[in-house]
Amino acid sequence: MKKLEQKLLPIARKWAGNIPVWAAREAGVEASTLRHWAKDNPDVENGTRGVYVWYTDDDKIDWDVCETARYLAKAGKDAFLWGPSVLEFMELGDVGEPGFYIAVPTRRYPQLSVKWVVTKKKTRSKYKGMPIQSLKDAIVSSMPILDDDKRRTVLDDAAQRYPRIKDFLRKVGAEYGIE
Structure with missing residues (x-):
């Protein structure tokens, strides 16, 4: 493996096969170096502006979350999944x-398939390695957006998978008339 690829592999692992240009810069890789490497590499494609996808056979990459990771990576290092997307x-x-509902610290240009939520809040929560709004906050944020049937299925599934927050879920359900 090339020295450059040794620098990029941890990024690709963290971002499910994606290499955001901003993350490469943080790792000391210039954007032009990354661009030339990607251009000459048949295992790399330009997934979206500012993000390359490296189809390496590394078994530590979770390809199931590649698309979600790409949207988050493009949004920047302080972005995280929000509300219904969580x-x-x-x-x-x-x-x-x-x-996707994606929380970001500053306004963004409209983008097809993305609903930006501007917030100064940061997150420490992760799921499958991706930054997300905390589960409780995501449930509260989603309730006004969802219809009654969807609210009920969310609360029921959350109660089954996370029994330690049943009291919280009951309060949220009561607020929306769901027993």
């Missing part, structure tokens, strides 16, 4: 919201 990502309930 519930969808965690497979809680039948949310079915199209696109």
Whole structure:
């Protein structure tokens, strides 16, 4: 493995096969160096502006979250999944919201498939290695957006998988008329 690839592999592992240009810069790799490496590498494609996808056979990469990671990586290092996208990502309930809700610290240009949520809050929560809004906050944030059936499925699934927060879930359910 090339020395450059040794620097990039931890990034690809963290971002499910994606290499955000900003993360490469933080690791000491210039954008032009990354661009030339990607151009000459048949295992790399430009997934979206500012993010390359490296199809390496490393077994520590979770390819199931590659698309979600790509959207988050493109949004920047302080971005995290928000509200319904957290519930969808965690497979809680039948949310079915199209696109991604992504929390960011500053306004962003509209983008197809992304609903930006501007917040100064940061997150320390992760799921499958991806930064997410905390589960409780995601449930509270999602309730006004979801219809009654979807709310019920989220609360039921969360109660089954996370019994330690049943009291919290009961309070949220009562607030929305769900027993």
